Amino acid sequence: MTLINYEFQKELISKGKREDGRGLNEFRELVIEIGKIDNANGSARVKLGNTEVLAGVKFSVGTPYPDSPDEGMFMVNMELNPLSSPDYEAGPPKPEAIEISRVVDRAIRESKTLDFKDLSIVKGEAAWMCSIDIYPINADGNLYDAAVIAAYLALKDAKFPELDEDNKPLHETRTKKGLKLNNIPMMVSFAKIGDSLIVDPTRREEKIMEDRIHIGTIDNGNICAMQKGGLKPLTNDELSEAVDTAIAKGKDLRKLLKKL
Amino acid sequence: MTEKLQIKDKELVVPGQILAEGMSYIPSGKAIRNGETITSTVLGSASVKGHVVKVQALSGGYFPRKNDMIIGQVTELAKFGWRVEIGQPNQADLPLRDASTSFIEQGSMRKYFSEGDYVFAGITEVGKFIRLSTKTRPHRKLGTGNIIEVSPSNIPRIIGKQGSMIKTIKDTSGCNVVVGQNGYIWIQGDDLEKVLLVQKSIEMIEANAQTDGLTEKVEKMLKGGKK
Amino acid sequence: MAGKSSEPMMVKGKRLDGRKTNEMRPMKIKMGVVPQAVGSAEFSMGKTTVVAAVYGPKEVHPRHMMIPDRALIRVKYDMLPFSTTDRIRPGPNRRSREISKVMSSALEAAVYTKKYPGTVIDIFVQITNANAGTRTAAINAASAALAHAGIEMRDLVCSVAAGKADGTVMLDLFQPEDNFGEADLPVAMMPNSEGITLIQMDGDLTKKEFDESMKLVTEAMPILYELQKKGLINGEASFEGGKVK
Numbered sequence: 001m002t003l004i005n006y007e008f009q010k011e012l013i014s015k016g017k018r019e020d021g022r023g024l025n026e027f028r029e030l031v032i033e034i035g036k037i038d039n040a041n042g043s044a045r046v047k048l049g050n051t052e053v054l055a056g057v058k059f060s061v062g063t064p065y066p067d068s069p070d071e072g073m074f075m076v077n078m079e080l081n082p083l084s085s086p087d088y089e090a091g092p093p094k095p096e097a098i099e100i101s102r103v104v105d106r107a108i109r110e111s112k113t114l115d116f117k118d119l120s121i122v123k124g125e126a127a128w129m130c131s132i133d134i135y136p137i138n139a140d141g142n143l144y145d146a147a148v149i150a151a152y153l154a155l156k157d158a159k160f161p162e163l164d165e166d167n168k169p170l171h172e173t174r175t176k177k178g179l180k181l182n183n184i185p186m187m188v189s190f191a192k193i194g195d196s197l198i199v200d201p202t203r204r205e206e207k208i209m210e211d212r213i214h215i216g217t218i219d220n221g222n223i224c225a226m227q228k229g230g231l232k233p234l235t236n237d238e239l240s241e242a243v244d245t246a247i248a249k250g251k252d253l254r255k256l257l258k259k260l
Numbered sequence: 261m262t263e264k265l266q267i268k269d270k271e272l273v274v275p276g277q278i279l280a281e282g283m284s285y286i287p288s289g290k291a292i293r294n295g296e297t298i299t300s301t302v303l304g305s306a307s308v309k310g311h312v313v314k315v316q317a318l319s320g321g322y323f324p325r326k327n328d329m330i331i332g333q334v335t336e337l338a339k340f341g342w343r344v345e346i347g348q349p350n351q352a353d354l355p356l357r358d359a360s361t362s363f364i365e366q367g368s369m370r371k372y373f374s375e376g377d378y379v380f381a382g383i384t385e386v387g388k389f390i391r392l393s394t395k396t397r398p399h400r401k402l403g404t405g406n407i408i409e410v411s412p413s414n415i416p417r418i419i420g421k422q423g424s425m426i427k428t429i430k431d432t433s434g435c436n437v438v439v440g441q442n443g444y445i446w447i448q449g450d451d452l453e454k455v456l457l458v459q460k461s462i463e464m465i466e467a468n469a470q471t472d473g474l475t476e477k478v479e480k481m482l483k484g485g486k487k
Numbered sequence: 488m489a490g491k492s493s494e495p496m497m498v499k500g501k502r503l504d505g506r507k508t509n510e511m512r513p514m515k516i517k518m519g520v521v522p523q524a525v526g527s528a529e530f531s532m533g534k535t536t537v538v539a540a541v542y543g544p545k546e547v548h549p550r551h552m553m554i555p556d557r558a559l560i561r562v563k564y565d566m567l568p569f570s571t572t573d574r575i576r577p578g579p580n581r582r583s584r585e586i587s588k589v590m591s592s593a594l595e596a597a598v599y600t601k602k603y604p605g606t607v608i609d610i611f612v613q614i615t616n617a618n619a620g621t622r623t624a625a626i627n628a629a630s631a632a633l634a635h636a637g638i639e640m641r642d643l644v645c646s647v648a649a650g651k652a653d654g655t656v657m658l659d660l661f662q663p664e665d666n667f668g669e670a671d672l673p674v675a676m677m678p679n680s681e682g683i684t685l686i687q688m689d690g691d692l693t694k695k696e697f698d699e700s701m702k703l704v705t706e707a708m709p710i711l712y713e714l715q716k717k718g719l720i721n722g723e724a725s726f727e728g729g730k731v732k
Contacts, residue, residue, distance in 0.1 A: 003333075003444065005378075007404045012452050019406070019456065037616045038534050040569035050522055054615060056569025077568070077577060083540045083611035085523055090563055090611075133568040133577065135613065137538060138521045171572040203523075272720045275597075275634050276642025276679040290639065299679070301599060301639040303719050320637020321525065321544060348545035349606045413637070 004204040010194040018198060018205070020049075025245055027200045027253070030149070032260050035157045041174075042158025046150040049202065050140035055150035056133050057158040061169050064120065064127040072119020072127035076105035076134070078147055084136035085203070103227045104134065104147045104187075107216035110224040111185035113152065118180050126167040128160070130179075141202040144214050148187040149257070155179055184257065185224065186250035189214045190242050192232060197242055199249060213239070215246035219254065223247075269308045272318070273300040279313050288314035305470075322347055322412040322442040324390050328383045331402065331440030332392070334373045339366070342373050344381070344392060347442050352390035354381060359394050378402040378446065380438050402438060405448030406455055410466055412443040417469045418462060425465070428475055432482040433458050457482055496653035496664055503664070504533075508657040509703050511647060511710065514726040516627070516718035518635050526636025528718070530628035532647075533661050534618035539628035541636040544606035558603035560595040562587045564625055566614040586622050593646075593675045593685035594629055599639040608638060619665035623648050626675045626685065631715045642677035644684060645711035649674070649700035656696050658703040670696070674704045678712040681705065 009019065016024055028049030037043035040056035064071055080097040082088045093101075108114070119128040132154060134147045162173040191201035191209035201209060210232040216225030223243065228234065234242075263282030267273060279291055280298040287293050290302045291313050300306065302317040324330075324346070332352060336343035341355040356364050359372055373379060381399050385391035394400060410418065419426050419439055430437050435449030435458050445462060449455045461478045468474060496503060506512070512533030521527035524540035531537070547553040564587045568574050579587075594610065610632065612625040626646035634643060650660040651670040660668055670690025676683050692700065713731040717724035725732050 003407045003409055005404060005407055008406045008455075011404075012456075015452060017452065017456070019459070021456065021460075037536075037569060038618065039572050039616050043569065052520075054567070056567065058569050058574035060574060079577060081565075081611070081613070082542070082563070082609070083524070083538065083565075083613055084521060086542055131568065131574055133574075135567055137613075138523055140523065274643060274716045274719050275640035276677060277716070278679065301641070302637055303634045317637045319526070319635065349543070349603075351546075 004207050006193075006208040009205065009208055013193050013196045013198060020202065024196055024198045025249065027145075027249065028202075030253070030256060030260070032149070032153060032257075034153055040154070041161065042154045042156070042178075044150045044153035044157060045137075046146050046153065048142060048146040048149070048200065050138055051142055051146050052137040053143065053146045053150045054135050054137055055147070055154040057154045058131045058133070059158070059160055059169060060129045060131070061121065061126050061163070061167055062129045064124065068116070069124040070120045070127075071116035072121075072129060073116070074109070074114060074119070074130035074132065076108060076132045076151065077101055078104055078134040078143075079136075080139070080143075081135055085139035087203075088139070099227075099229070100143060100147065103144060103214060103225065104151060107148050107185050107187050107225040108132070108151055108155075111183050111216065111218045112224075113181050113183040113185050113218075114155070115180060115182060121163070121167055130155075130158075139203065141204070141206050142189050142200045144189045145187045145200060148185055148216070149253070152181075152185055153257075156181060183218045184254045185216060185218060186253050187214055187216045187225070188246035188249045188253075190245075192230065192234070192238075197238060197245075199245065213242055215243060217247050217250040221247045221251070265308065265313075267306050267308070267313075269306070271306050272304070273306045273315060274303050275301055279306055279315070284311055286312045288312050290315040290317055317413055319411055319413055322350070324350055324352075324383055324386050324442070326383055326386050328441045329380065329399070330383060330392075330442040331378060331380055331407070331438065331444040331446055332442075334375055334377045334379065336375065337369050342369070344379060346390070346440075347444070350390060350442075352381075352383070352392050354379070354392040354394065358384065358392065361395055373401055378407060380440065380446070398438075402446045403448065405436070405446045406459065407444055407446050408459055408462065410443050410445060410462060412441065414466050414469050415439060415441055415443060417474070418445070418465055420475065425475055425478065428479055429458055429461060429482065432479050454482075496667065497655055502657065504661060508655060509706065510729070511659040511707055511726070512661060514714055515723070516631060516714055516725070517723040518631065518718055519722070524632075524636075526632045526634070526638070528628045528631040528635060530624050530631065532620050532624045532627075532659065534616055535614070535620050535624045536616045537612055537614050537621065537624045537628045539610060539612045539625065539632040541608065541610050541629075541632045541638070543608040544603040544638075545609075547605065547607040552607070553605050556604050557600035558598065559607040560591050560598060560600065560610070561607055562591040562594065562610045562612065562629065564590055564612045564614075564622070566617060566621065570614045570617045586625070589685055589687065590622065590626060590629065593626055594633065594644055596682070596684040597630070597640045597642055597644045597677055598633065599641065602639050608633075618662045619660050620648050620673070622646070623659075623673050623675070627711060627715065631718055634715075634719055642679045642682075643712060643715050644675050645678050645708050645715065646673065646675035646685065647704055647707050647711060648672055649703045651690065651692060651696060651700075656692075656699045656703065658707060670700075672697075672700050672704075674701070676705070676708055678708040681708070
C-alpha cells in the first residue's frame, strides 16, 4: 500500500518544506562507527537519518592483469537485501542492485581515491585485490550516498594482513600498513518531485519521485561520477543547479566527516 | 498446586512467561491457560484484575474485526465492486451495494472510487473475505492529505479515553484527522505546518505510549508551532 | 574440524580466553535495529555478531507455497562476505541453505502458526562477524525479533552450542576452540518447557560426554532466556561477568 500521497508532498516541497522538517537541500543526521567488524580488514557502519549501511573491506592476493602488471585491483559489491526493507526481495540481483553497485564503484574508482600502483606486491606476479562489500541494515532512502561514505570509511580503516614467503595473505593477522587515500569521494543524490529537486530523499520520498540524479565529487570540487534515473527529463538549468549543490554539499560533508 | 500469581499488574512480559499458577486464574487477551499455569503468548503488558490475568501485545500487526473503522487504498475495480488493501496480509472487498445509499452502476464506479484512492470504511464481515462498507457517515473517500503508518497497538492511545486525545489533536491543530484502527492515519489541513506538527505529535505518542501526561505534552507541541 | 592444535585448549582449568568450561562468552542484545521491519534484533556472542529482521505475517508469493491453515515460516541465513577470515562469495551456498532450513523448524515449533493461516513470516538473518556459534547467535536474534514483531509464540527460543576441544567438554566454543574441536553440538530449546527444537551434532562424543554437553546447554538456558527477556522489555541487555544486565 503506497501510503505516501504525491499531491500532498508536491505541495509541501513546492513551499520549500519536507515531511521531516528538513529544507530541500538538507542532509539527515550522519552517525558513523568504524572498525568494529573483527574479521574484515577494514569496516564502517554509517547511519544517514534512519538509513543504515555496513561496509567491509577484504584483501586477497591475485595475479595482476597482463596489461597493468604493476597495479592491483578493487571491486565494489552492493546488495539490496530483503532484511533491510519490505521493498526488496530475496533472489538474484535485480537491475536496481546492479545499478547501485556499479555507480558506487564508479564514484570510488573515478575519484582516483585509490592508486592502483599502491596495491602492487611483485610486478607481474602478485598484487592486492581489494573487495568492498556494502550491505544495508535499514534502507530508508538514499542508499547511494550512505554507501559511498561507508565504502570510503572502510577503506580508510583498512589494514593489510601479513604475507607469507609465497606472498599468500595470512588472513588472521593485521599489519599497521593501510591504504593511501588521495581523496574523500562524496556522492550527493537528488529526487525530483514536482518542479523541485530535493537532497537525500527518504524512502517515502523515493516512492513518489519522478526522477533522480546522483552526482559524485572529489576534494577539489570536480565531478567524478554522475547517474540519472527515472522517467522525467531534467532541464539544463536544473542539472546545473544540482551540480552546484552537489559540490557545495560534498564540501560540507567532508568537513563533517573530518570532525566525527 | 498452590494458587500463585507470578507477576504484578502493568508488568511487561514475554512469550512463554508463567504469569500465574493454579486453576482459579482466568486468562484474557493474549494470556492462555497451559495446564496448571497461565502463560503469555506475546511481548506485552500484563494486567491483573481479581483473578483475571490479561496480556495486551505491545506491538504486532492488525487483526481485522467486525465493526472496526479502517483506512484502505483501492487497488482494483472488479465486477462486484472494489478491491481494497488494508495492510498486509489483509485484502478486503467493498461491494457495489455497500459503497453508497444510492444505486451504483458498474460503468460509473470511477465516479465513486478509482484505483489509488484512499477510503475510510467500516468492516461489516470478517471471514473468508473481509467486507467493507462506506454507506454511512463518517465513512467516505479521503482526499489529498498525508497518510502515515503507526503500530496498530498504539491506536487506542492515539484515540484516547472516549476519544479525548484525538479530539485534543484536532481542536488544537485545526486539522482534519481520521484514524484507522488498522494503523493508518490521514491528516489534512490548509496549514501544511500544522499537518506536519500533527504528524510529529503522533510520532511522540508512539514513542511515549507507556507514559502519563501525554495529552498535555501533545497540546503543548501543537500550540507551539515552532519550526 | 582441523587436526589437533599445537597449543593446549585448557591451561590450569581456564580456556584460552579465561573462561571455565561451563561459561558462555559475553553477550549483547539490542532490539529494533531495522526500524522498517516488523521486528528486529542485533545479537552478539563474543565476537560473533548477527542482525535478524522479521517481516510478516503477509501474503505468500509464490502462491503455491501457501499453507491454508497456518503460517509458513521462512528463514534466510546469510553470511556477509567480510564476516569470515577468508572472504566468502555473496549468495546462498549449501551450508547457508541447510542452516536456514533447520532454523525454520527450530523457530516454527515455537510459533502459533495456526493463528496466521495462509500467510508467510519471513525471517532474515545476516551474520556480520563470524567467530563460531553463528547459527546459535542467529536463533537467539531471530527468536527475539519474532517476539519484538508481536508474533504469538509458545515460548522464546534460546540457543547455544556445546562441544569438545582437547578432550574437554565445554560450552559455547569460540573460533580457536572450534577450529581444533573434536565435537560440535548446537542446541536450541524453549526454556519454559525444556523442549528441544534444534539439535545437530558432528564429531566424536561418548554417551557420557554427550550427557555432560546436554547438561551444560540446559543449565545455560535460563541465562539466555533472561537475556532475551530483558532485551525485549528494556530495548537492550547484556551478559557479562556471569550476570545479565
